[in-house]
Ligand SMILES: O=C(O)COP(=O)(O)O
């Protein structure tokens with residue numbers, strides 16, 4: 001059975017506002033004030049907690065802050081868990097698009113580098129969990145994207161076929177995961193990043209969820 005696997009942050013939902021708020025909670029806690037801007041730093045936010053902490057510490061002049069990042073990571077994750085759906089919104093048309101795939105008898109799954117528990121909580125709060133056949137997070141397996149194992153696990157748990165699967169994502173991590181798995185990828189173009197995702201040479205681009213069915217039909 002065909003299987004469509006979705007990344008979460010930057011692909012299903014714009015989670016950047018709540019992620020930035022959690023990072024700024026850490027920086028305020030350390031006495032630095034809000035180091036990240038919800039609009040200008042949205043693309044960094046969608047690359048995850050560590051990327052946001054790294055950027056904030058860089059702005060303080062700390063270029064090698066891995067220790068500080070490790071120390072702040074649990075605080076950020078706790079703060080994020082406390083306010084996970086205040087600013088977060090699904091991208092336009094995504095609910096309807098996933099329903100159409102299900103009506104076409106496809107399996108649908110989520111493969112995210114968010115910790116599994118947070119991803120489960122967020123999708124439940126958005127009332128958008130039950131339609132998905134599987135959800136794999138950063139800590140579901142010992143390895144995370146761009147290792148292909150979480151993508152294979154998402155496909156297998158959903159009951160889909162690895163030979164007719166596609167990954168929909170928003171970053172080079174998603175493209176590299178799919179490439180490592182030998183599976184086509186589709187990258188969304190509606191993210192905040194200034195980088196041009198077509199440079200990553202995915203099998204297709206998705207400009208709006210209204211086009212999802214025809215893009216999938218062309219790829220798998
Ligand atoms: O939290 C991250 O690192 C990014 O999450 P994503 O894989 O859902 O985009």
Ligand SMILES: [Mg+2]
Pocket residue numbers: 007008009010011046169170171
């Ligand atoms: Mg993403």
